[in-house]
Amino acid sequence: MTCITFAAGQARLPDWRAIRDGAPLTLAPGWRDDVAAGLATLEKALASGAALYGVNTGFGKLASTRIAEGDLAKLQLNLLRSHAAGTGANLPRPVVRLILALKAASLARGASGARPEIVETLLALLEADMLPDVPAQGSVGASGDLAPLAHLSLVLVGEGSATDAQHVTHGGATALAAIGRAPLVLGPKEGLALLNGTQVSTAIxxxxxxxxxxxxxxxxxxxxxxxxxxxxxxxxxxxxxxxxxxxxxxxxxxxxxxxxxxxxxxxxxxxxxxxxxxxxxxxxxxxxxxxxxxxxxxxxxxxxxxxxxxxxxxxxxxxxxxxxxxxxxxxxxxxxxxxxxxxxxxxxxxxxxxxxxxxxxxxxxxxxxxxxxxxxxxxxxxxxxxxxxxxxxxxxxxxxxxxxxxxxxxxxxxxxxxxxxxxxxxxxxxxxxxxxxxxxxxxxxxxxxxxxxxxxxxxxxxxxxxxxxxxxxxxxxxxxxxxxxxxxxxxxxxxxxxxx
Structure with a gap:
């Protein structure tokens, strides 16, 4: 199937349909520069000592709780684990393909503070058709599709589960190993960047x-x-x-x-x-x-x-x-x-x-x-x-x-x-x-x-x-x-x- 290539933020409906139906995705060159610019802004903001929502504070009603610098990575991992509260049957594989592509393209625009490794891992899962298992129910469509995106994102850190093209289910770490990837350690804001967003509702x-x-x-x-x-x-x-x-x-x-x-x-x-x-x-x-x-x-x-x-x-x-x-x-x-x-x-x-x-x-x-x-x-x-x-x-x-x-x-x-x-x-x-x-x-x-x-x-x-x-x-x-x-x-x- 012909590979779909577009610049992040410039895809058309036929592009997403082809990806849903199995086409591989390549992002046009230049996205890493945008990501680097965003990361530089994030690092500067962190260095200022200011309270940054979801970066060095808690989430939602806990936004006023300040998080110590040594706990910032744990904060992002805890976010994925605590928010993986979905239920019901898993979303169909074509929909999960869309979610992976939508999330990768969104993060590649550089406004979310996610490193290139996050985008690359999402695209690698898509290319290998190693698709995270995502329960369909658990989102109200605000603050992002939190629960389903948490289930999807757990695979990036070696947790959760994913199912391959032969319909064999693997634990997150095994799934990553099968596509030549290692579990990621999340940086500041990366857990929040992965969970926030409308990619699940949009894909469906x-x-x-x-x-x-x-x-x-x-x-x-x-x-x-x-x-x-x-x-x-x-x-x-x-x-x-x-x-x-x-x-x-x-x-x-x-x-x-x-x-x-x-x-x-x-x-x-x-x-x-x-x-x-x-x-x-x-x-x-x-x-x-x-x-x-x-x-x-x-x-x-x-x-x-x-x-x-x-x-x-x-x-x-x-x-x-x-x-x-x-x-x-x-x-x-x-x-x-x-x-x-x-x-x-x-x-x-x-x-x-x-x-x-x-x-x-x-x-x-x-x-x-x-x-x-x-x-x-x-x-x-x-x-x-x-x-x-x-x-x-x-x-x-x-x-x-x-x-x-x-x-x-x-x-x-x-x-x-x-x-x-x-x-x-x-x-x-x-x-x-x-x-x-x-x-x-x-x-x-x-x-x-x-x-x-x-x-x-x-x-x-x-x-x-x-x-x-x-x-x-x-x-x-x-x-x-x-x-x-x-x-x-x-x-x-x-x-x-x-x-x-």
């Missing part, structure tokens, strides 16, 4: 962002298939309609749907004499709904791209040689982006579920009830639609904003928190639900198109239909539905639908 949200974009494209394909299966009109996708509104996502989705349906003989067969004046909203309003979802996804992408390039620990070593305390660790932008993605995911699934309901209803679709002949003896897609409804209902519940649910921590020192990590974590199950709904629509729309033979759909839809029929037979009589849904899910992960 980035992973969900990429999935949301993929699912939206898959939904355009299944939605176009449903239009032809229901003998719907392509008039609602006329560009003149969408130009009058001017919403950019709507215009792009309408164009994509027109391209997907172009040349359909099924559509041509009912241009004249069709007594229906307008289709139900789930067919007709796809540009308006899916376009709004596209705009939300891209808005969230902009926020997350900026956050991925940011320095979000505290205090920060800034131009002019000062050490300033602030609040960049507060992950409100990530929380809002995650909540936005949740809305988009919920709506992508909701409108797709309505199309499934339409296709299985003979009154609305004109197709056999539940898309099967000999109804009664056969139930066809009856319960598949129920499954889709259950998944859509789950997503509606999970779409409730998390960012407004602040819960004070650290004896009210951290009295407003973002809940960004919770906001991001719920996106993965939501994406799984959407994928299940779209898989059912894929099956239902393909079944509906089959009833129109010998008429054919467009080239794009016929290709998608053929891919499905290569692994899933038509539904001639009742059989197990679950294997068909699983097969359709797998195919939808590789869908490519251009969006201008």
């Amino acid at each position: 949200a980035l992973d969900a962002l990429y999935r949301a974009g993929d699912l939206l494209r898959a939904a355009l394909l299944t939605g176009a298939m449903s239009v032809d299966a229901a003998r719907g009109s392509d008039t609602p996708f006329d560009p003149r309609i969408h130009a009058l509104r001017g919403q950019p996502g709507q215009i792009r989705v309408a164009e994509a749907l027109r391209q997907l349906l172009a040349g359909s003989a099924i559509r041509d067969s009912h241009r004249e004499g069709d007594i229906r004046v307008q289709d139900p909203y789930c067919l007709r309003c796809q540009p308006q709904v899916m376009g709004a979802c596209l705009d939300l996804i891209e808005q969230a992408g902009g926020t997350l791209e900026r956050e991925a390039n940011a320095v979000t620990d505290n205090p920060l070593l800034v131009a002019g040689g000062e050490l300033l305390s602030g609040g960049n660790f507060h992950a409100e932008p990530v929380a809002f982006a995650a909540d936005t993605l949740a809305l988009a995911l919920a709506e992508i699934g909701a409108i797709a579920e309505r199309r499934i309901a339409l296709l299985t209803d003979p009154v609305l679709s004109g197709l056999p009830a539940f898309l099967v002949q000999a109804g009664g003896l056969n139930s066809g897609f009856m319960i598949a639609q129920v499954t889709a409804a259950a998944l859509a209902a789950e997503n509606r519940a999970m779409a409730t904003p998390r960012s407004v649910d602040s819960l004070p921590t650290s004896a009210n020192q951290e009295d407003h928190v973002s809940m960004a990590t919770n906001a991001a974590l719920r996106l993965t199950p939501m994406a799984e639900n959407v994928e299940g709904i779209l898989a059912i629509e894929y099956l239902a729309a393909a079944q509906g198109i089959g009833f129109h033979r010998p008429l054919t759909s467009s080239a794009a839809i016929e290709a998608a239909h053929a891919r499905l029929r290569g692994v899933v037979a038509p539904w001639d009589e009742d059989r197990l539905m679950a294997p068909d849904i699983a097969a359709a899910r797998a195919l939808l992960r590789d869908v490519e639908v251009p969006l201008a």
Whole structure:
């Protein structure tokens, strides 16, 4: 896989996606100079004898407690150990890859007071695919993603655990030895620099962002298939309609749907004499709904791209040689982006579920009830639609904003928190639900198109239909539905639908 190279602070969304998917990372030359400048500022501040938060003081509510010079290294190690209080299942490996890369790139900007050895060790773990075991739960998205980043950082000092590419788990010291590294002794501020920051919530949200974009494209394909299966009109996708509104996502989705349906003989067969004046909203309003979802996804992408390039620990070593305390660790932008993605995911699934309901209803679709002949003896897609409804209902519940649910921590020192990590974590199950709904629509729309033979759909839809029929037979009589849904899910992960 091609190595990704960028200057710290200048990566783009495709760079992070490639790293998530296994690409190695090299930071562009020059970052060591920035790190050296930051370290010089830190050393000067320490020499002044001033109280420096988290460097020679305690943390959070204990910030007024001064730490003796001889205990500064112990302070940083204690920080990692005490804050490794996470719980739950470990984060997926692609997400941990992102966290390592995000943290390395942030520290490489030189504002955090971490030595080059810290950055190099993070990158070495990433390159070897020796990934720290990071429990998913335990961060409220303020003061940084403290607990999960503590678990990740313990490996750098030879503690904690990491799992290699063969899924063998090693203690921290063994993991480092396996990649030719020795455990690090933390310098002043390095523990705090590692734990402070929004890299965990950002990584989880980035992973969900990429999935949301993929699912939206898959939904355009299944939605176009449903239009032809229901003998719907392509008039609602006329560009003149969408130009009058001017919403950019709507215009792009309408164009994509027109391209997907172009040349359909099924559509041509009912241009004249069709007594229906307008289709139900789930067919007709796809540009308006899916376009709004596209705009939300891209808005969230902009926020997350900026956050991925940011320095979000505290205090920060800034131009002019000062050490300033602030609040960049507060992950409100990530929380809002995650909540936005949740809305988009919920709506992508909701409108797709309505199309499934339409296709299985003979009154609305004109197709056999539940898309099967000999109804009664056969139930066809009856319960598949129920499954889709259950998944859509789950997503509606999970779409409730998390960012407004602040819960004070650290004896009210951290009295407003973002809940960004919770906001991001719920996106993965939501994406799984959407994928299940779209898989059912894929099956239902393909079944509906089959009833129109010998008429054919467009080239794009016929290709998608053929891919499905290569692994899933038509539904001639009742059989197990679950294997068909699983097969359709797998195919939808590789869908490519251009969006201008």
